[in-house]
Amino acid sequence: MTQIETLPIGELSRQTGCKVQTIRYYEQIGLMPEPARTTGNQRRYDPRHRERLAFIRHSRELGFTLEAIRELLGLTDDPDCSCEMVDDIARTQLLQVNQRIARLSALRTELVRMLEQCRGGRIADCRVIEVLADHTPASCLSQDHEAPIEAGGRHAG
Amino acid sequence: MTQIETLPIGELSRQTGCKVQTIRYYEQIGLMPEPARTTGNQRRYDPRHRERLAFIRHSRELGFTLEAIRELLGLTDDPDCSCEMVDDIARTQLLQVNQRIARLSALRTELVRMLEQCRGGRIADCRVIEVLADHTPASCLSQDHEAPIEAGGRHAG
DNA sequence: CTAGTAGCTCCAGTAACTGGAGGTTCAAGA
DNA sequence: TCTTGAACCTCCAGTTACTGGAGCTACTAG
Known part of the structure; x- marks a missing residue:
């Protein structure tokens, strides 16, 4: 056979x-x-x-x-069980994805603003460094630290 | 003193x-x-x-x-050096943030679609599970694995 | 002097893999 | 049958950016 x-x-x-x-x-x-x-x-x-x-x-x-x-x-493994829990897990995942998108968007905004202000002089005058050094009562970003995981593993060669 | x-x-x-x-x-x-x-x-x-x-x-x-x-x-540490490199680093960071947003958005789309199809029956009929089990030639997500890091550390407490 | 908080070092653990050392097995060709 | 080389095996250490704990010591208020 x-x-x-x-x-x-x-x-x-x-x-x-x-x-x-x-x-x-x-x-x-x-x-x-x-x-x-x-x-x-x-x-x-x-x-x-x-x-x-x-x-x-x-x-x-x-x-x-x-x-x-x-x-x-x-x-x-239990095909007769209600799929409510599956739905729950997926919904939680969606929530986290939404949160991460929101945070990354805020982050992008700040990066863009930072870069726009750079006029390319000496480091002593660099706005990027200045912005990074600035620790005002924390912008939109400091709160809500959540899941750090992202789709996919690390870069593979 | x-x-x-x-x-x-x-x-x-x-x-x-x-x-x-x-x-x-x-x-x-x-x-x-x-x-x-x-x-x-x-x-x-x-x-x-x-x-x-x-x-x-x-x-x-x-x-x-x-x-x-x-x-x-x-x-x-070298305030007289050009801030070009600083700019480069920030720009790279922005690029990565953009990529991650793009990937997460694709991900969200798929999650939403998946969840919409769930009519809440038995697991045997669950669309979510079905979608997850499906491994068609990989949607938008499989390519470009990049930085896994996100703002902030793990949840504290 | 004592108690309690805050500090110290060292070590192990987290998520989700990745890579390498050092050795074995498999399959194809001569 | 033998050989070769790729693919396989196990075990262990490393990655990132921390976090937590054990077991001990220092500081400070009363």
Whole structure:
């Protein structure tokens, strides 16, 4: 008989756009189940692993934390349960995204203003430095420190 | 004679809104100079330290990395040098902020669309889960992974 | 003198990976 | 069958920008 399709980790990596180390990391923290191994101890994945990893990656791209994803995955294990909680998690995520956009926009405004004032002289006269040194009772930015996470990992080479 | 004003670390912390540990951390990584010490080995800061720390904090709030701040601080040490580089650093920062806003906006769009499709049934029918599981050739989000840093530290308390 | 707060150093932990060392396995070609 | 080289393995350390705790010492008010 033909065996079902199994993938070595590199192939799974290619198909999902997720680095090999990251896949192993997800396994380590229990987000991905342990796959079958060859007699030589190499991992072999099946399509279900690929689906799960795709789910994780897409969720990460949408900015969900690994903890949120863990919860979402837990919920999907019980298909009869109400999807209220899923909705909650996504809604919370949306809220955070909105907050971050708001903060970044304020930040942009200040950066733009700062740059506009620079006339390109000596550092001693530099408005950018001046603005940065200025610590007036904190502009719009100082309050509400929230989630620092963003979609995607660090730059990959 | 009256001594010049010196602050213990807790007072500096209060005045700048920067945690005690964070101040010590900045010293450890060479961003803040080593302050004077009492005979009992406690740190005592002067107004110049406060200015420098304020500069660092404000820059952090604007999303500059510690490395960028280190560079900016280095540049301010030479007041006769052209402020072109300062401008460059700020401009790079602005660029990154713009990119992050763009990405977050795309993200928001997708989250909103996802949530709108949820009619609140069972998880088996949940559109949110479906969308997350879907790994079409990657929407607008998969490209351009950049700086993960955001204004402010993690939530404090 | 004592109590309590604030300070000290050192170490470990956070999120979400990434990279490398040093060794093994697999698959294809000779 | 042997060899070669890519891909795999585990384990560990590093990244960013802090944060928290243990266990100890200094300072200051009463």
